[in-house]
Amino acid sequence: MLWIPFTLLAAFMQAWRNAFQKQLSLDVGVIGVTLARFIWASPLAALYLWGLYQWQPVAMPKFTGSVIGFIVAAALAQILATALMVRLFKLKNYAIGAGLAKSEAVLAAILGVLFFSEALNLLGWLGVALGGCAVFLLSGSSLRKLSMPVLLLGLGSGLAFALTSLWVRQASLVLDLPFPHGAAWVLLMVILLQTILLVLYLVVKDRITLQALWQRPKLTLLVSVCSCVGSIGWFTAMSLESVALVKTLGQVEVLFMLLISTFIFKEKLKQTDHLGLALIVLAAIAVMWA
Template sequence: MSWILFTLGAVILQTVRNALQSKLSGAVNTSGVTLSRFILAPPIALVYLLILYSGSASQVPEFSGSFIAVVLCASLLQIAATSLMVILFKQKNFAIGAGLAKSEALVAGVVGMLFFGSYLTPLGWAGIVIGAIAVFVLSSGNRLHGISVKTMVIGLACGTCFALTSLLVREASHMLNVQHTVAAAWVLLWVLCVQTISLSGYIALTKPFVFRQLTNAKKQVLAISTVSCLGSICWFTAMALQHVALVKTLGQLEVLLTLVLSHYWLKNAVTKREIAGLLLIGLAAIFVMWA
């Protein structure tokens, strides 16, 4: 049952990271906020991997071409997902951006049905309907008309990228012939290195001023990278030990933490409509994952 502890740790750390990134997004370009999650994380992941090996008899696994391909896809999808979440922060307040990204759980249910042979029960379909209603409520804000289709699309795209990332991370972990905990650490190190190198290269070629922005906010960047890496260790390990569906179900506790942080830390006013929408997102995800 250790996956439960890893998932709970991931929920807390991810909620804090999202809040930190939300604040940083006010002074740093979207690509820079995304990079802040990865740029200082690989050394932390490497230290964690070495600690695991110090108390384990596991050998260094063989990395096949298929493994590398899956890792590359997962890495790029997570970059896309993080960038979309930062954009969501700028579309709505922090709680709503994170809430829309929780469509990840709903999308995972649909993707599992279409591409992994998963069967959705009536309870699962009920979750999808509730999720659609939740997105409608969140996107309409306090208005009765003029629903923001743009916000809905970005939120669903963000959730889709996160869902695919989770499924691919678990797949990559199970490709390595070592203990699941060690395999998850290897996958994390690979993913972080790919993400840091690729996104840094892109920024250097297209938006070099972003590095200056990050340097000016170095304390925030250090905090985000550290919290993010620790959270990823928890997520990757939990998904290697248990099915993604169960992990993401328990992970819906993040919705409640998001509401608390948004109101008490970021001083965002959360309306009754927004609370209802966020709770519906959480309920819909639970329906889909338990179906």
């Protein structure tokens, strides 16, 4: 049951990371905000891995072709997912943008069963369905006011995040290291690759964005720290349990986001939020029992 506290930690830190990303997106472009998620996370992930080896030394990993393939795919998918979510922040308010991206739990369940040999029982599917309904209500969305660009960006971000999670889990399983070392190695490799790719792109295409990040060191550091701690939670939880269940429980992040949205960004909540929060609780209970 260790996947539960790791998931709750991840959801809490990701809610704060999204909030800091929203603030940073006011002054920095999409790629720059995406890079802020990774740029200081690499040394933190390396320090975390070093600490694990001091605590419990294990064998060094063997990076086979399949492991490398999963890591590269996960890194690219997460870059795309983050960029799409930052675009959402610029189109709608914080809760709607991040809420739509949480469609990843439903998409991860479907893709996991169809293509990744994951299995869910009836209670698990019920939890996923309840979580999907809750996210829709909590995001403040409605079919009448939800524009097609917002819907497509939200579903695209959710799909990319779902694929990221599924490929991360596969990499951790194929790496075949003891818990939690396998997840820590995958985390470090994914973050390193993402940082290198984005820095190289900005050096060649947009050095002004790099300067903008350099001029906002505190906010950039906050995004990276929250992202790294959150990713430790996600990667570890997904090495223990199916992605669908982890991501469904992780939808408590929406509760954290709504609280941040209300008290930090002064955005008003709607009456449907109460029903949405109740569904989140029911979904969380269902997936824990599943």
